[in-house]
Amino acid sequence: MSVTSIPRKPQQVKPKKSAFREWLDSVLxxxxxxxxxxxxxxxxxxxxxxxxxxxxxxxxxxxxxxxxxxxxxxxxxxxxxxxxxxxxxxxxxxxxxxxxxxxxxxxxxxxxxxxxxxxxxxxxxxxxxxxxxxxxxxxxxxxxxxxxxxxxxxxxxxxxxxxxxxxxxxxxxxxxQKNPVRMQSEYFVSTSTPVNEQNVFRKNGITDFSQFTETFNDTIASNDQSGYIIKTTSAIAEKLKGFDFVKRIEPIYSSKxxxxxxxxxxxxxxxxxxxxxxxxxxxxxxxxxxxxxxxxxxxxxxxxxxxxxxxxxxxxxxxxxxxxxxxxxxxxxxxxxxxxxxxxxxxxxxxxxxxxxxxxxxxxxxxxxxxxxxxxxxxxxxxxxxxxxxxx
Missing domain, CATH: 2.10.109.10 (Umud Fragment, subunit A)
Incomplete structure (x- = not known):
C-alpha cells in the first residue's frame, strides 16, 4: 500500500515591527x-x-x-x-x-x-x-x-x-476641635525698630508679612508705632517673642x-x-x-x-x-x-x-x-x- 505524503503548508513569517511601531506601542x-x-x-x-x-x-x-x-x-x-x-x-x-x-x-x-x-x-x-x-x-x-x-x-x-x-x-x-499642628493665623508683631526681614521672617519660614499700617487701628493699639502683620504658626509666634526688639505679639481676629x-x-x-x-x-x-x-x-x-x-x-x-x-x-x-x-x-x-x-x-x-x-x-x-x- 502506497502512502502519499501531504505537503506541509509553508509557515508564514510575521513581519518585524519597525522601530517606530514598537515605540508607538510602548507609548500607548x-x-x-x-x-x-x-x-x-x-x-x-x-x-x-x-x-x-x-x-x-x-x-x-x-x-x-x-x-x-x-x-x-x-x-x-x-x-x-x-x-x-x-x-x-x-x-x-x-x-x-x-x-x-x-x-x-x-x-x-x-x-x-x-x-x-x-x-x-x-x-x-x-x-x-x-x-x-x-x-x-x-x-x-x-x-x-x-x-x-x-x-x-x-x-x-x-x-x-x-x-x-x-x-x-x-x-x-x-x-x-484640635487645631492642625502647623495651622497658620494672622499676628501683629510690635517692634522697637525695623527688622531685617530676611534674617527674622524668611529664616523662620514666614513668607507672608507686611509692615503695620493704619488699616489695623481697630484691632491694634494706637501707641504701636512700628510693627508687622505676619501669617505664621503659634509655635513660631512664640519663638519670635524671644527677640529683644519684639515688644509683643498678638493674634488678629475680626470682631464678632x-x-x-x-x-x-x-x-x-x-x-x-x-x-x-x-x-x-x-x-x-x-x-x-x-x-x-x-x-x-x-x-x-x-x-x-x-x-x-x-x-x-x-x-x-x-x-x-x-x-x-x-x-x-x-x-x-x-x-x-x-x-x-x-x-x-x-x-x-x-x-x-x-x-x-x-x-x-x-x-x-x-x-x-x-x-x-x-x-x-x-x-x-x-x-x-x-x-x-x-x-x-
Whole structure:
C-alpha cells in the first residue's frame, strides 16, 4: 500500500515591527497604564497656593489616594488621557461634553473624617454658580463635575455636624476641635525698630508679612508705632517673642458681629466673618429641613445645583420645583465643610459653601517632592526635609 505524503503548508513569517511601531506601542501601553493607575489608585498633585500653609507649602508635590474614599467613574468620557480641563501648555479644552454619564463611586476602605486633608472638585464651577463667586475666585469657569478644578483643604465638619467658628477656634457639635499642628493665623508683631526681614521672617519660614499700617487701628493699639502683620504658626509666634526688639505679639481676629463681604451665604440675615462664623448645619443624606428664609439662603444652591434635582428655581425668597413651592426638603447625599490651614488666607467653605460627596476625589497621603518657588539660592531649591513627609 502506497502512502502519499501531504505537503506541509509553508509557515508564514510575521513581519518585524519597525522601530517606530514598537515605540508607538510602548507609548500607548504607558498611557493606558498611567490612565488606569491615575483613575483607580492614586494621582499626583502640586500645591499652587498658600491656603494650606504651613501644613502644605507652595511647590509641594503630593500623592493623593483614590482608594481611601473609593474612586468615581468618569462623568465625561470624551477627554484626552492624562489631562484635566486643558491640553498641556494651551488654553484648548481637553474634553467634549457631548456625553455625560451618571457617576458611581467604587467601594473604598474609609469615609471622609474630620481632620482629613482632602482633594475635591471645586463645586462652584457649576454652570449655575461660577458667575456668583467670581469676586472670591476671579478665574472661575464652568466645567463638568469630574473636570472641575482640584482643590485641597482640610475637612473640619462632616455630614450632620453643627459647625461654628468663635474667635478663630473651630467648634463642632459644641466641642472645640484640635487645631492642625502647623495651622497658620494672622499676628501683629510690635517692634522697637525695623527688622531685617530676611534674617527674622524668611529664616523662620514666614513668607507672608507686611509692615503695620493704619488699616489695623481697630484691632491694634494706637501707641504701636512700628510693627508687622505676619501669617505664621503659634509655635513660631512664640519663638519670635524671644527677640529683644519684639515688644509683643498678638493674634488678629475680626470682631464678632462684624459682617465680612463675600462670605457664604450671600445674605443680610447673618453677620458673620472668617473668625466668627455660624452656627451652621452640614447637610446629611436623609436629613429633612423646613424651607425657612434662613435655610433657603444656606441650602438653596445645594437643592438647585448639587443634589440631583431637575427644574428647581429660587424665586422671590422661595424654592420651586416644577413650579411647585417646596415647604421642606430631604437631602439626597452627604456634604462636607472644608477649611484651609492658613486660616486667614484661604478661599474655602466659608466663602463658597459645602462640598458634595460626589465631588470628593481622594485623600492626600504624603509629599514626594517639594520645590521652593522662591529659594535663597539654587542649592536650597529642593526642600529635602519635606520629601516623603506624611500629611497630618
Amino acid at each position: 501601553f504607558a498611557v493606558i497604564a498611567a490612565t488606569l493607575i491615575r483613575w483607580l489608585f492614586f494621582s499626583a498633585f502640586v500645591i499652587p497656593t498658600s491656603s494650606m500653609e504651613n501644613s502644605l507649602l507652595v511647590g509641594d508635590y503630593l500623592f493623593v489616594s483614590r482608594l481611601h474614599y473609593g474612586t468615581t467613574t468618569p462623568v465625561t468620557p470624551l477627554q484626552m488621557p492624562l489631562t484635566h480641563q486643558m491640553i498641556w501648555g494651551t488654553k484648548i479644552p481637553s474634553y467634549l461634553d457631548w456625553i455625560q454619564l451618571p457617576q458611581y463611586r467604587l467601594p473604598g476602605f474609609a469615609d471622609v473624617k474630620r481632620g482629613d486633608v482632602v482633594v475635591f472638585n471645586l463645586p462652584v464651577e457649576h454652570p449655575n454658580a461660577y458667575n456668583k463667586y467670581s469676586s472670591v475666585l476671579p478665574d472661575l469657569h464652568p466645567h463638568p463635575l469630574d473636570l472641575r478644578s482640584n482643590y485641597i483643604k482640610r475637612c473640619v465638619a462632616i455630614a450632620g455636624d453643627k459647625l461654628e467658628v468663635r474667635g478663630g477656634q473651630v467648634y463642632v457639635n459644641g466641642a472645640a 458681629g462684624l459682617k465680612e463681604p463675600f462670605l457664604f451665604p450671600k445674605t443680610d440675615l447673618m453677620y458673620w466673618n472668617k473668625d466668627n462664623y455660624g452656627p451652621i448645619m452640614v447637610p446629611k443624606e436623609g436629613l429633612t429641613i423646613p424651607m425657612s428664609p434662613l435655610n433657603i439662603a444656606l441650602y438653596g444652591e445645594i437643592i438647585r445645583n448639587y443634589d440631583g434635582n431637575d427644574n428647581v428655581e429660587i424665586k422671590e425668597g422661595e424654592i420651586l420645583q416644577n413650579g411647585k413651592v417646596l415647604t421642606d426638603y430631604t437631602f439626597h447625599q452627604d456634604y462636607y465643610f472644608m477649611m484651609g490651614d492658613n486660616r486667614h488666607n484661604s478661599a474655602d467653605s466659608r466663602y463658597w459653601g459645602f462640598v458634595p460627596k460626589d465631588h470628593i476625589v481622594g485623600k492626600a497621603v504624603f509629599v514626594w517632592m517639594s520645590l521652593d518657588p522662591d529659594p535663597v539660592s539654587f542649592v536650597n531649591k529642593i526642600r529635602w526635609d519635606r520629601i516623603f513627609r506624611i500629611i497630618e
